[in-house]
Amino acid sequence: MLSIKNLHVSIADKPILKGINLQINAGEIHAIMGPNGSGKSTLAHVLSGKSGYTVTEGSVTYNTKNLLAMEAEIRAREGVFLAFQYPVEIPGVSNIYLLKAALNSIRKYQGQPEVDAMDFLTLVKEKVRLLDMDEKFLYRAVNEGFSGGEKKRNEILQMAILEPKLCIMDETDSGLDIDALKVVAQGVNSLRSPERSFIMVTHYQRLLDYIKPDFVHVLANGQIVKSGGADLALELEEKGYGWLEEQAAA
Amino acid sequence: MSASAQQIKNRISQEYKQGFVTELEANTFPPGLDEAVIHKLSTIKNEPEFMLEYRLKAFRHWQTMKSPEWAFVKFDPIDYQAISYYSAPKRKEDGPKSLDEIDPQVLDAYKKLGIPLDEQERLAGVAVDAVFDSVSVATTFKGKLKEAGVIFCPISEALRDHPELVKQYLGSVVPPADNYFAALNSAVFTDGSFVYIPKGVRCPMELSTYFRINAAKTGQFERTLIIADEGSHVSYLEGCTAPMRDENQLHAAVVELIALKDATIKYSTVQNWYPGDKEGKGGIYNFVTKRADCRGENSKVSWTQVETGSAITWKYPSCILTGDNSTGEFYSVALTNNYQQADTGTKMIHIGKNTRSTIISKGISAGRAQNTYRGLVKVLKSAAYARNYTQCDSLLIGDRCGAHTFPYVEVKQPSAQVEHEATTSKISEDQLFFCRQRGLSAEDAVSMIVNGFCKAVFKELPMEFAVEAQALLGLSLEGSVG
Numbered sequence: 040m041l042s043i044k045n046l047h048v049s050i051a052d053k054p055i056l057k058g059i060n061l062q063i064n065a066g067e068i069h070a071i072m073g074p075n076g077s078g079k080s081t082l083a084h085v086l087s088g089k090s091g092y093t094v095t096e097g098s099v100t101y102n103t104k105n106l107l108a109m110e111a112e113i114r115a116r117e118g119v120f121l122a123f124q125y126p127v128e129i130p131g132v133s134n135i136y137l138l139k140a141a142l143n144s145i146r147k148y149q150g151q152p153e154v155d156a157m158d159f160l161t162l163v164k165e166k167v168r169l170l171d172m173d174e175k176f177l178y179r180a181v182n183e184g185f186s187g188g189e190k191k192r193n194e195i196l197q198m199a200i201l202e203p204k205l206c207i208m209d210e211t212d213s214g215l216d217i218d219a220l221k222v223v224a225q226g227v228n229s230l231r232s233p234e235r236s237f238i239m240v241t242h243y244q245r246l247l248d249y250i251k252p253d254f255v256h257v258l259a260n261g262q263i264v265k266s267g268g269a270d271l272a273l274e275l276e277e278k279g280y281g282w283l284e285e286q287a288a289a
Numbered sequence: 290m291s292a293s294a295q296q297i298k299n300r301i302s303q304e305y306k307q308g309f310v311t312e313l314e315a316n317t318f319p320p321g322l323d324e325a326v327i328h329k330l331s332t333i334k335n336e337p338e339f340m341l342e343y344r345l346k347a348f349r350h351w352q353t354m355k356s357p358e359w360a361f362v363k364f365d366p367i368d369y370q371a372i373s374y375y376s377a378p379k380r381k382e383d384g385p386k387s388l389d390e391i392d393p394q395v396l397d398a399y400k401k402l403g404i405p406l407d408e409q410e411r412l413a414g415v416a417v418d419a420v421f422d423s424v425s426v427a428t429t430f431k432g433k434l435k436e437a438g439v440i441f442c443p444i445s446e447a448l449r450d451h452p453e454l455v456k457q458y459l460g461s462v463v464p465p466a467d468n469y470f471a472a473l474n475s476a477v478f479t480d481g482s483f484v485y486i487p488k489g490v491r492c493p494m495e496l497s498t499y500f501r502i503n504a505a506k507t508g509q510f511e512r513t514l515i516i517a518d519e520g521s522h523v524s525y526l527e528g529c530t531a532p533m534r535d536e537n538q539l540h541a542a543v544v545e546l547i548a549l550k551d552a553t554i555k556y557s558t559v560q561n562w563y564p565g566d567k568e569g570k571g572g573i574y575n576f577v578t579k580r581a582d583c584r585g586e587n588s589k590v591s592w593t594q595v596e597t598g599s600a601i602t603w604k605y606p607s608c609i610l611t612g613d614n615s616t617g618e619f620y621s622v623a624l625t626n627n628y629q630q631a632d633t634g635t636k637m638i639h640i641g642k643n644t645r646s647t648i649i650s651k652g653i654s655a656g657r658a659q660n661t662y663r664g665l666v667k668v669l670k671s672a673a674y675a676r677n678y679t680q681c682d683s684l685l686i687g688d689r690c691g692a693h694t695f696p697y698v699e700v701k702q703p704s705a706q707v708e709h710e711a712t713t714s715k716i717s718e719d720q721l722f723f724c725r726q727r728g729l730s731a732e733d734a735v736s737m738i739v740n741g742f743c744k745a746v747f748k749e750l751p752m753e754f755a756v757e758a759q760a761l762l763g764l765s766l767e768g769s770v771g
Contacts, residue, residue: 089722115728127723131741140737141727148728180741197727 046097057261073258116148118204188219224249347465347475447483517552550585569628572600583615607636610644625658654690
């Protein structure tokens with residue numbers, strides 16, 4: 040599904056990612072871990088098409104297409120979804136309005152008919168129940184006055200409705216208490232399918248207690264310094280990142 | 290410039306859709322203004338004597354006045370002798386009796402604008418007065434309104450058919466000497482709408498006037514007078530467009546509203562005069578005086594405006610809250626782009642007891658535009674327990690535009706409560722990226738964010754207008770996200 044080859048990325052001439060290689064197949068969950076400043080969020084942003092990053096070398100192929108050549112909205116319509124670390128507020132725009140506009144722009148791109156208001160409402164209400172959210176959520180302005188947990192749950196709601204193929208989750212666990220974390224994890228698990236892949240960027244192991252990854256990669260200083268199975272996360276929890284960084288430097 | 294900014298620029302650089310010119314034979318005065326021109330105007334309109342006197346008095350006063358300079362707008366002095374003060378499509382004798390007699394090209398022009406004047410094609414429930422340059426060319430649904438006792442006609446016709454009503458109210462809210470442009474208008478106004486809603490009548494349909502400037506080198510000086518008698522209710526809509534021309538054209542209107550006891554007037558404007566091109570060339574100078582007098586107890590006037598056009602807008606729809614328990618409201622969206630300038634806001638003058646006013650103003654600036662909110666809340670000593678709430682928000686798109694706020698508050702009554710809230714924000718790259726990451730194009734994202742920002746005002750617009758206003762806002766954005 041996704042093939043990252045020798046990816047080098049700079050911000051304002053400062054190299055951040057220095058040759059990332061990663062192969063993600065359909066249905067897999069990959070966790071990207073690493074210390075602060077290792078380039079985790081940069082990777083999430085570059086894959087989802089945020090501006091301000093310069094790819095100096097390498098390629099990213101997504102379902103045989105050149106992902107890096109696509110505008111952000113085209114990537115979204117092709118099924119790439121980023122769950123934001125800091126979801127923004129959009130005053131005056133209701134959640135349900137945004138969701139419907141987003142879904143229809145994706146469906147239109149994919150050659151499907153737009154959903155009408157009634158069908159959409161049925162769909163949304165079903166997902167809202169699934170995520171144990173209050174329906175009132177839908178009519179509030181996007182993220183305005185939401186608590187940290189509500190914002191993250193809202194991201195998962197969007198994911199559930201847009202049904203992306205590749206979900207990139209940027210520190211979705213940050214700022215969540217344990218109950219909210221469980222709800223979010225439950226939502227993600229309900230979306231797991233053989234056609235859908237996940238990249239979970241996280242600093243801590245605790246999210247991985249609830250969402251079990253197939254692979255764990257450790258990013259340090261812009262490179263993947265170690266890859267392994269779910270056990271690697273536990274090892275990191277115990278030993279920290281220091282030993283890997285030293286290894287990489289040696 | 291980032292990719293998203295470029296896309297926005299492309300999409301919002303759409304042409305002004307209403308910029309066409311209708312070629313037709315017109316009766317146009319040669320440029321210039323003196324007493325002879327005013328005599329000629331009054332004669333052509335077959336006005337009663339008092340009107341000529343009114344005009345001449347206003348003209349004489351205007352000559353002693355100076356163009357105001359306090360507004361936060363810049364423009365070269367206007368040569369008032371280079372403007373023609375009357376232009377009307379040529380027509381048979383006394384004016385058209387029915388649509389068949391109107392120049393088909395004029396009908397066609399309105400059709401192109403989406404305002405068919407044929408009653409069959411009109412949405413039921415909206416009566417239209419169409420003002421083309423200096424004259425009203427058609428008023429629809431007159432018969433149906435007459436059944437309800439509502440008078441809705443061109444003001445030139447009202448001067449002939451209901452001179453006593455016009456005489457009683459004209460200039461009673463905006464006196465001829467009120468300000469420079471009001472004085473000019475009082476001297477040379479040509480047409481506009483007149484509305485009278487009798488006691489206890491709820492106007493059976495929305496009334497609307499559609500103003501169109503067509504002829505070159507002319508000014509449009511329209512005059513609107515709306516009187517809501519005791520216990521009546523009316524909702525009035527106004528729309529404006531003009532062709533694209535390289536020179537600036539002056540539109541100096543006066544609108545007076547009078548609400549008597551227990552009456553309600555809702556006045557909505559979607560102003561889309563030609564704003565000039567991307568370099569700031571051409572466009573309409575929209576120098577307008579709009580004022581309402583809530584004369585009776587429990588009366589209410591609500592102004593809602595969506596201002597997206599004009600090179601320069603200078604306009605403060607105001608309410609004089611004379612009657613006890615009267616209410617004044619002002620809901621405004623003003624969008625400026627490229628080199629447009631807007632200095633707009635409202636005045637709420639509290640005179641009666643327990644008077645209330647609400648001001649919600651949303652200013653949006655893009656390109657190199659300057660957008661100013663200027664508002665006055667004045668509570669006189671007589672206005673015990675008066676209350677005002679003002680919310681004034683500015684949204685900036687890009688980094689070369691400006692937003693300015695000048696709120697004036699004068700309170701002479703200790704029991705009054707006056708609140709003012711103001712915010713200034715920018716459409717952030719983060720908001721844009723978030724929307725695009727959800728599959729929306731950059732241009733749809735900007736439209737959505739701007740519409741969200743204006744929501745509190747749009748919900749005050751009549752349904753039909755709200756949709757138009759939202760679409761217009763999307764089209765009028767021409768700038769870039771920095």
